[in-house]
Amino acid sequence: MTTLVCCVDRDNDIGRKAGVRPPIAGWEAVRSLVIDVGLAEPEATGVNSLLEALRVTRELRDEGDDAVVAVLSGSSESPVTADRAIAAQIDSLVERYDPSDAIVVVDSAADERVVPIVESRLRVDAVDRVIVRQTRDIESTYYLLKQFLADEELRTTVLVPLGVGLLLIPILLFWFSPAVALGGVAALLGLAVLYKGLGVDERIGSLSSWSRELLYSGRVAVVTYVAAVGLAAIGLFVGALGVSETGGTELEPIAAVGFVHYSIPWLALAAVTAGTGRLLDELLAAETVQTPYLNLPFALLSVGIVVRGFTGYAFETELAVGPAVLTPAQRLVVYIGIGILVSLIGVRVTSLLERWTVGRAVDQQR
Known part of the structure; x- marks a missing residue:
């Protein structure tokens, strides 16, 4: 049973100052690294992290545990590149030492974001946060x-x-x-x-790589996402046009309800289109689809119907518009019933498709 004591350096400050390539593993290698980093920048917090990792390793060994200390360094290019580099280093250490658990040593909130990456490969027993005490003068x-x-x-x-x-x-x-x-x-x-x-900057930074991957992979979702954006734009335009025609152009609660009332069919259709594209991609890729993907279009459609019913009730009650066949309360009950019916149909279709896929998999195994 080996415990891996990981000192995390997400932005590669330690590797850049010491001129070494990660990962650095072993007591002597890390102790030598402390001297190199300390001579390069004595006031760096990375020195304290390395010393804390050595201290934890020594305590574990004194208690009779088999502990290995290692330093994981990322990259200063982008958060995605840094996390992928650390993931590859963890894989190499797991293959080399075959540890059973890990203790992560960090000195900042940015380094602590790497903990889930370590947890996806090893059981993390503790996270040691190093806080450097400074004199207040x-x-x-x-x-x-x-x-x-x-x-x-x-x-x-x-x-x-x-x-x-x-x-x-x-x-x-x-x-x-x-x-x-x-x-x-x-x-x-x-x-x-x-x-x-x-974290909007990180999302925008990953948007370009996600778009390229989506375009080059030849997925159906490319077309459905574009169609969903167009339908959503039409919905926003129809909502604004409907509010202006009823005279509710001011920022009033009834104007907001009217905007949602007119735009929700298009927005629901856009959501269903995007969800259907995701469903088709999953079906083509794996030939079996998980339950959430199967039920997603029906759930989105039923939510759109119910929201349309509530907004129609408030909108028609306030402005006295709509057909005289049903009262607003009766129309609300009808919309809720239709939404529940669509949801039940989705559950039934999902159950039938799951049975069909399971039966097909069993037949192929035979």
Whole structure:
């Protein structure tokens, strides 16, 4: 039973400063790496992470456990490249040492994001977070600010939006009132914080690779996604047009309900189209489809029908529009019933398809 003590360096600071290629495994190799990194940059937090990994390994060995210390380094190119590099290094260490569990040593929130990658290959018994204690005086504050300014990622994340906001203040004050100028700058800084905090930059960075993979793979979802975007655009246009025709152009609750009422059929059709393309891709790729993919189009359609019923009830009750055959309450009951019926049909179709695929697999095995 071998325990793998992993010191994670997602942005490859340790490998870049020491000039070594990861992974680095073994007590002597990691101890030598501590000296190299410490001589290159004594104030780096990576030195403390390496020392903590060695300390944990020594304690495990003193308790009679078989422990191996290793350093996993990613890449500074992109988060996806860094995570894939670390995954490959874990695979090589597992093949080499055949560990039964792992202890992960990290010194930042970015490094801690690698923990799920380790967990997908080994049982993680503990995550050791290294917090470096600093003296709170003027000199330490100066060095902390110096390190902050030297970090390229922090500069682009904090200083660039702050600088743009400061430049916009005199321009906005020249054209608008102080309240409008300060409100605009605060909104800009808030958008910048949300952009980074929600990881929009990472999603946009992975969008190009996802699009290329989708186009080159020849999937049906390429056509259905494009059709879904077109249907959604039509739905938004129809919703806006319907609200304007009823005179509810102001930002009122009934105008929002009317917009959803007119646009929901198109939006539901767009969602069903996208879900059907995903279903066909899964069916063509594996010849067997999981239950969520089979039931997805029916679930989306039933939700769209029920939402249409509720918005129609509120919209027609407020403006007294719609046919006089049924009252708004009766129409709502009919829409809910149709939605439940569509959902039950989806469950039934899913069950029949699952039985058919299972029976086909059994026949092929025979």
